[in-house]
Amino acid sequence: MVATENGVVERRREGVGRVRRGIEKKKCKKMKKRSSLQRLFVACRDVFKGLGTVPQPIDVTKLCHILDNMRPEDVGLSKDIPFFKAKRAAQGIPKVTCATVYKCEEFSLCIFFLPPRAVIPLHNHPGMTVFSKLLLGSMHIKSYDWVDPVGSDSSSPPSKLRLARLKADSVFTAPCNTSVLYPTSGGNIHAFTAITPCAVLDVLGPPYSKKDGRDCSYYKDSPYTPFSNGEARTRKEEDGEEEERYGWLEEVEMPEDSKMDWTEYLGPQIIDTSC
Numbered sequence: 693m694v695a696t697e698n699g700v701v702e703r704r705r706e707g708v709g710r711v712r713r714g715i716e717k718k719k720c721k722k723m724k725k726r727s728s729l730q731r732l733f734v735a736c737r738d739v740f741k742g743l744g745t746v747p748q749p750i751d752v753t754k755l756c757h758i759l760d761n762m763r764p765e766d767v768g769l770s771k772d773i774p775f776f777k778a779k780r781a782a783q784g785i786p787k788v789t790c791a792t793v794y795k796c797e798e799f800s801l802c803i804f805f806l807p808p809r810a811v812i813p814l815h816n817h818p819g820m821t822v823f824s825k826l827l828l829g830s831m832h833i834k835s836y837d838w839v840d841p842v843g844s845d846s847s848s849p850p851s852k853l854r855l856a857r858l859k860a861d862s863v864f865t866a867p868c869n870t871s872v873l874y875p876t877s878g879g880n881i882h883a884f885t886a887i888t889p890c891a892v893l894d895v896l897g898p899p900y901s902k903k904d905g906r907d908c909s910y911y912k913d914s915p916y917t918p919f920s921n922g923e924a925r926t927r928k929e930e931d932g933e934e935e936e937r938y939g940w941l942e943e944v945e946m947p948e949d950s951k952m953d954w955t956e957y958l959g960p961q962i963i964d965t966s967c
């Protein structure tokens with residue numbers, strides 16, 4: 693306290709003993725760590741820029757890295773929920789259920805739920821790149837690419853059977869790395885058959901769109917045996933390399949028992965913001 697000339701007592705802030713803690717404001721609030729799903733969304737938004745986008749290798753690596761590290765919990769799933777514990781009755785072919793996590797013109801995120809023995813039959817992804825991450829379960833995946841992606845002369849009628857090269861024909865069990873298919877490679881035509889209850893997270897860029905010429909076609913495959921008499925062996929076989937395998941694919945109507953059920957996605961939500 694100090695007495696001034698007019699006798700007013702003035703309280704001065706002398707600052708003694710006062711520590712101005714926090715005088716420097718924190719430059720930014722502690723950033724809340726983005727969830728895996730949110731990071732996947734942001735990466736997809738950066739990578740898929742519309743029609744004709746085929747991700748560059750660096751972008752494929754980025755998306756695969758996020759997906760490879762995703763766990764069922766990241767989309768609200770757990771192997772302890774009844775779906776993944778139930779032993780379904782063995783009557784008929786069980787239905788596949790799909791939940792859309794997010795969808796826009798450029799890409800979509802979907803989860804497919806397959807009870808044991810459920811099948812997503814051979815189907816294509818025209819002009820699309822698809823990342824598939826098996827989150828839970830074991831499934832058999834068979835996939836093909838067209839030997840001649842462009843097709844024969846458009847003036848001639850399409851052949852009923854088209855030759856395709858087998859890309860994958862094996863069982864995948866979660867946790868496993870992400871599979872990627874491209875418009876003309878990587879196994880663009882594929883089929884899933886669940887061995888145990890499965891959940892698969894798919895990133896489709898761009899999504900199916902009938903109006904944009906990206907409708908889904910279904911196929912039936914039959915073996916192609918170039919050297920059925922066993923006499924001719926290819927150089928690859930002779931060199932001990934894995935021989936390429938082929939199949940004839942015939943387009944068919946959508947199999948009646950392959951219609952999916954749709955369910956609401958109830959897992960963590962994506963925040964659709966540009967910041």
Ligand SMILES: [Fe+2]
Pocket residue numbers: 815817822882
């Ligand atoms: Fe597919």
